[in-house]
Amino acid sequence: MRTGNSGGQRAAAATTEGALGAVALGLALLPGVAFAERVPVATLAHGCIACHGAATTDRDPSIPPLAGHDADVLLQLLRGYAEEDPAESTSMHRLTRGYSDQELAELARHFAEQEQ
Amino acid sequence: MGWTLHRLAMLLAFLLLPAAVVTAEKPAWQQLDAARDWLGGEEPASGGLRIELPLVSEEGMSVPLEIRGGELGNSEAPIREIRVYALGNPDPDVLGLRLDPALGRADFSTRIRLDESQTVLVLARDASGRFLAAEQPVRVANSGCLARSDEPVDAPMGAPRVAVPDPFPGAGEPGEVRTLILHPMETGFREGPDGKPVARRIIEDFSAELDGETVLSARFHAAVSANPYLAFRLAPRADGELRLHWRDETGEEREAYREVRVGSGE
């Protein structure tokens, strides 16, 4: 069955927040743990570009390119999709519910830093 | 000192061993009261009976199951009874079969419901009273892609479908008989759109008679998929008539007759 688990993920994200610096430096969090506990933003962004594209185009697509937007504006949009299902939303609510708030923030920052 | 630490580490490792790892080593029949009751203290042998299921099922509502119990005609102790259990279902009973050697082979195909990833167990008892067992774990990874609609099925029992070889390959040579009947097989575990449980209604009994002699009788449980499908072998020695009969728990019945013709065996 499909259930959103963003709440649980958010809690999990909070507990590992202190260790994020270590991960970014490429250090494992705990010896013997099979997976680093955080999804790299590169992996997350790879998912987005499947629809939104890796680069801006001269077309005017119905799925907007993500690069170069203001991080705060983007984050507000993403949070909006995650929290409720706006009438005009198609896939976004279904997908964003699965991210932690931390992950949404990282994605917003990641795309904001890319050149338009 | 090092020795003590080593001992401590060993002890910890043992204590921390997940329960699942321990139980996984136990054969499935030991884990189920219903199976142990039927075995009555006997330990089943592991050869002579095979089950085939997908390793991974993308749709737990309808998982193809095949049972291969070998020859009946030329065996000294042919299989007389088979029971199928799904250890992780709310009701582990799936299917019971009583076989006559006239079937020729103890080979069956059906489709069953598996609630979650679990082990499916098949037990068989042969004419000498000996038990056989076969089991296989199935991973059920229900894809949201394939989610069925929750619309209530209000269809009564439909017309049966039957396919028999025409002719059978030769006298005493087994051929496959396929049967299917439209029926919701409502488990009683499901909620309707109004949030209330949908009343249980399943087909309980199925039988096949060749010229008045029962050659197969089956007991279906709720884990048999909607529109129960059962394929079995039949090895008629002469031309005759096959009667198939279904009865659901409301007492409603359906039957079908098929002419049996035996080929020259060439």
Place this chain on the structure above:
Amino acid sequence: MKTDQARRRLLAGLGATLGLAAAGLPLGGSASRARVVVVGGGFGGAAAARALRQFAPDLEVVLVEPSAVFRTCPFSNLYLGGLRSFGSLGHHYGYLQRRHGVRVVRSSARAVDPERRQVRLVDGTRLGYDRLILSPGIDMRWDALEGYDQTAAERLPHAWKAGPQTRLLRRQLQAMDDDGLFLMVIPDNPYRCPPGPYERAAMVAHYCRRHKPRAKVLLLDAKDAFSKQALFEQGWREVYGERIEWVGFSGDGEVVRVDANQRIVETAFGNRHQADVINVIPPQQAGYIARQAGVTDRSGWAPVKAGTFESRLVPDVYVIGDAAVAAPMPKSAFCAHSQAGVTAAAVLASLAGREPPEPAWLNTCFSLIDSDYAISISGQYRLRDGEIQEVSGGVSPLQASQEFRRREAEHARDWYAAMSHAIWGA
């Protein structure tokens, strides 16, 4: 061999940190001298090659693909329906080579030697690898359906790999009588693109509405339920009336035998159907090289470790896309692309001797009912208790406005453009 050893020694050492911390990938520079070979230039393999070079610009990435032009299965149904040209389905590898520095070897992989870590190509060349990614897609199981072999497929096309078969099916559809019957044989799970047959039905009906107004489409299915079923059935009815008829397993839809010469199929309960055009989508298995490499099990598909898609059977070989057992993720182009990203990161971590990063996968499948009417399914997948699980997702609502369906059709076209541009740059 010498160079392989030298490379491996380099791998064992510690190099300077690549500029990847910013991307969040826990990598050491030791990965930079390694060679990763990717077999198969479809949505999985081409995307993996791109992602590897993007994440680790100094990594040597070799992509083995026999075709100069890759034709996508996604949108090949639109070609059948007359909504797209055949040419628009084709993509080249020049961009991957020029823009991303992927070395593209135009050849077929014939064998894998996991002991020596070599891939043997059809011309005998041996390619050494430190890590191997197989993205071979599917092969038909020619032994699975009585009467359906490669010769039969020339009369009853599967068109389940985009290319000559797709054109053949289109020609047969065009040549069909106005009151003809188009019959499709659909297999049980698992198979490539779960909603694909049902979108194809709509696209064939779309073509017939204009060109064969009295033609019918009959679907004989080995299953009792299919992807987005309620949405498809609603869409078919709304747009095409009674033109499309679906018969599931319980309605005697399972085809057990085909006669290519007579154009007749026979079902499990003995019904025989003759049709003017028969599209047989047979049972499938992982592509040849996966079976040859020993990464498949008796199911014919490749079991993989859930977090990385490394083979459970052969170390240092990763299998992504349709060939892998990734359930509950469907065998879709979108999933193959998503798996490519996760596995690229896992391969780099493995080369650097580090733990694989936590994975996250996405899927979205659009299906067109009409030129301005599409439905979709989306899901996000994570690792939970060591298994892939859907953590969020859903399908288009059953009650939706025309405008909503139109927007999804637009999204479908934009998705195709964005994804193929990201991978092939065209």
